[in-house]
Amino acid sequence: MTKIDIVSGFLGAGKTTLIKKLLKEALADTKTVLIENEFGEIGIDGGFLKESGIEIKEMNSGCICCSLVGDFGTSLKEVLKTYAPERILIEPSGVGKLSDVMRAVQNVIDEKDVVLNSAVAVVDASKCKMYIKNFGEFFINQIAHAGTIILSRTGNISEEKLNTCIALIREHNDKATIVTTPWDELDGKDILDTIEGAKDLEAELLKEIMEQHEHDEEEEHHHHHDHDHDHEHHHDHDEDHDHENHHDHEHEHHHEHDENCTCGCHDHDHHHHHHADEVFTSFGMETAATYTKEDIEEILKALDDEETYGIVLRAKGMVADKEGGWIYFDYVPEESNVRAGKPDVTGKFCVIGSKLKEDALKKLFER
Template identity: 45%
Template structure:
C-alpha cells in the first residue's frame, strides 16, 4: 500500500514537472493599478480556480494579497522586501516550490512597485525554471498622471519596468497633456511595445498580452497608424537602446530612494474624520514625502475601511477586511512622526 502511494506521488510530481505553466508578470510603479488589472485578467482566463498569484509587497503587510485572497483567489505572498533584491532567493525558491507542488495552469506574478522587471525576467529564465514555464506576458501598468514625475525622480526603477515590458497599459489618464507626455516617455524607453489606452473594461486583456520579439512587434505594426489611433496601441519609429541595468546600483538606490513604514491604527474615526486626518498627514512636511499610502483603518461607526493613495487622490471605502494598519512608502520617512500622527489628534 505504501509503495502504491509512493508511486502515485512520484507520477503526480512527474506530471507537474512536465506540465508547462503559463506565467504572466504584471509590473508597475507604486499605485499604478496592478491589482485591479490582475483581477480583470483572472476573470478572462479559462478557469480562475487554476490560477495562483505570487504577490510581493514592499511593506511588512501585504494589502494587495489580502484583497486578492478575499476575492477567493489563491495567493502566495512575499513581504518586507523587493523580489529582485533582498527577496530574490525567496522568490526563486517560491516559484520552484509552486511548480513542484501546485497543480495550476497559470501563475501571475505581481512584483512590488519598486521592483526592476529585468531582474524578475532573469529569475524566470533561470535554468531550473525556464524549462517548466511558458512566459506568456510581461506587462507594465503606467499611471499617466504620475509617470512624468516618476520618470524624472525615480528613473532607475520606472525606466526598467517600461523598457523590459512586452505591452504597456495606461491607467489614470484624466489629463490629456500628461497623457501625451507619458506616451512620449514610453515610446522613448520601449519603441516596440504596444501601448493600450482604452479603459480596461472595454477590452479583453488576455487577448492583448503576449511575449514576442521586439523586432516582430515593430515590423507587424504601422507606426503612423498606431501613433494616431488612440483606440488601439502606439509604437515609435526609433529604437533607442534599453537602459543598462546595474543590479548593485539598484540595491543602493532602492535603499536610498524608498522607505516603508507600517503603522497599526488604534484610534477609530468616521470616514470623514479619516479623510481630514490622512489628508493632513499627506500634506505635512514633518513625516516625510509620501508616495504611496494603503491599508485598512478602524471606523468609529463599526467595521473597517480600505485606504488607497497613489499620489493623486485619497480614496477611503468600506471593506470586509479586518486588519487595522497603514503602509506608507516614500523617501525620507520619519517613522516616529508617522506613528504619532496617525494615532494622534490634529
C-alpha cells in the first residue's frame, strides 16, 4: 500500500520545514519519496532536501495545474512504478490550488494499492489576514480543501492575532483540525497522527472536488455545443468573411482550444478562476558573484519596498561568501533568515511575487 500525502501551503508558510520534521521524526524508517512542483525558474528547495537522502522528483513549470494533470501524472506513475514507495509526500507550489492537486492525484491512482491519504495546508499565522485579502483565491482554496491545517510561526504572535487567524480559517473550513502549538514543542509522530486522523473528512472533500469538476466539464460541454452550433450557422450564411470577421474567427478558435484543456487553468472567463501565471510571477538568475552576509541582509530588507520591486512574497537562494564558504537565505515579507550552507555548483536566487519589477530586482542582486 502506498499512501500519498499532500503538504500544501502558501509561499513561505513553512512546507519544507514541516516536511523535514516529518521525515526526521516520523518517517525515518519508511521508504518515502518526495515530489515537488516548484513555481519559479530555479528549483532551489530540491537542493536543500537532497541533504536528507530522500529521493526527489523535481518538476519546474510555470503552469502549475497543467503540469499537475500532464507532467505530474506521468511523473507520479513513474515514481510508483520505479520506487514502489510506502509513502509519497507531494509538496505543491506555494501558489498552486490544493483542489487541483487532489484532483490530479485522484486521476492517477486507479491502482487498488495506492490511496490519497491526506491533504494538509500549512498556514503562516502571522500573515493569514493579509493573504486572504490580497490573494484570497489561491490562499483560501488551500484552507478550504485541507483535512488538517497546521499553523506556523504561532510562537511569535499575540493570542489575539492567533485567534483572529483561527476565526478567518473557520469561515472557510469549519471541520478541519487546526494545529496551533509551536512545532518545536511537538513530535513529528504526533503531527503525522493528527494528519492521518482526518481520512473521513478528506474523502468527503475529495468527493466534492470531483463532483464539482464533473459539473464544470458538463457546463463547458454545453458551451462548446452552443458555440459550435452558432459558428456553423454563421458559416452557412456568410461564406465571404471580411478581414475583421476572419480575425474574430481566429480569436474564437483559440478560446475554444483553451477551454478544451482539462487542467482548469483557462476557465476563469466562466467561473472567475485565475491561473497562477495570471497573478504571480517569478524572477531568478544564476550568479558567480560573491557577497557578504551584510550584503544579503540589506538586499532582503530592501525587498519590503513594494513600490521599487513589486510585491515580493518569497525569495530564496544560495551564493558564495566573500569571506569563504556559502550563504543561504530565505525571505518572506518583513522576515528573513541568512545562514551558512554548503557550496553549490553556482550561486542562484529566486524571487516569487506579484507585479515584480525584474530590472530593479536584477540591479539589486548584481554585485
